Amino acid sequence: METDAKLRTADESELPALLELWTAVLNPDVSVFTSMYYSCPAVKRRTFVMEDHGKIVSSVQQFILPVRDELCKAVPIGAIANVSTLPEYRGRGYSTKLLHASISDMKAAGCGWSYLFTGIMPFYERLGWRPIHRTSLAVSVRSKPEADAFTDVVIDETPDLERLRMLDEGSFVAPLSQIRGDLDWKYKIPPRILGKTVFVGEDSFAIVHRSDDEATIEEWGMPDPSVIKFQHLVESVAGWTFDQGIQRMVVSAPILAEARQALETIFATVDEIDHLGAMVRPLSSRWPLSRIISLFSLQEARFLTLDNF
Helix, strand or coil: CCCCCEEEECCHHHHHHHHHHHHHHCCCCHHHHHHHHCCCCCCEEEEEEEEECCEEEEEEEEEEEEEECCCCCEEEEEEEEEEEECHHHCCCCHHHHHHHHHHHHHHHCCCCEEEEECCCHHHHHCCCCEEEEEEEEEEECCCCCCCCCCCCCEEECCCCHHHHHHHHHCCCCCCCCECCCHHHHHHHHHHHHCCCEEEECCCCEEEEEECCCCEEEEEEECCCCCHHHHHHHHHHHHHHHHHCCCCEEEECCCCCHHHHHHHHHHCCCCEEEEEEEEEEEECCCCCCHHHHHHHHHCHHHCCCCCCCC
């Protein structure tokens, strides 16, 4: 069907129209979108839209973010989000056109690859994205662990961002972890930890998200991947998890051998969870798919901490 729809980029003043589109198509809480859209002024963000008779009817949003490669050096990547088309405008190729525009833009920006989450993989595979696996570890918390008397890990009821930043920047770095700057800590991190529980030790930390049936350690850090320090973190989180009446705990962070070893000293069974829905697309000859897959397969880089973009 021929229309007068035109492809262009949206500007900041059009956020209300974008929110209307995203909530109509994707239907989550509006605060998720505003948090993503305004998360950090330093993030290179662009929203491509199709406009039909003055109305935004389709969108693709991209974020260009720095992450660490195999040697933990910075490489820019393009994260795709908010791919949305109003039902009455589907079947016209709008999302495909917008994704092609985004691909060209990410290539021009020097991105190594593009990354996205989706439940409709075949659509993105036709455009060059390929599935990759993310893994997390899960345990059952049937009883309260007996905390080590020497542990210094406590809950930070009102998270001190300066201290959390110091702990984070003093922690070991892993491939695929996102590189954070001043503006990230000023604008992006506060809303990301809102409503979450922060555990801190003398030189370690863990950020935990609670749902109705599980507690997830979304991120953790320490100067060296020490089994005993990670054990102290896990014991503290597991004790809190048990007190909350939750019996499942998930570790969703770089899965190092030390993390599994620490979990196995506390829990009888440690399960690996393979997450579907993540996809990558090469954007540079320096980053062929084989190199990207190898990077994602590194033992210390099995989870990409993109802070939900």
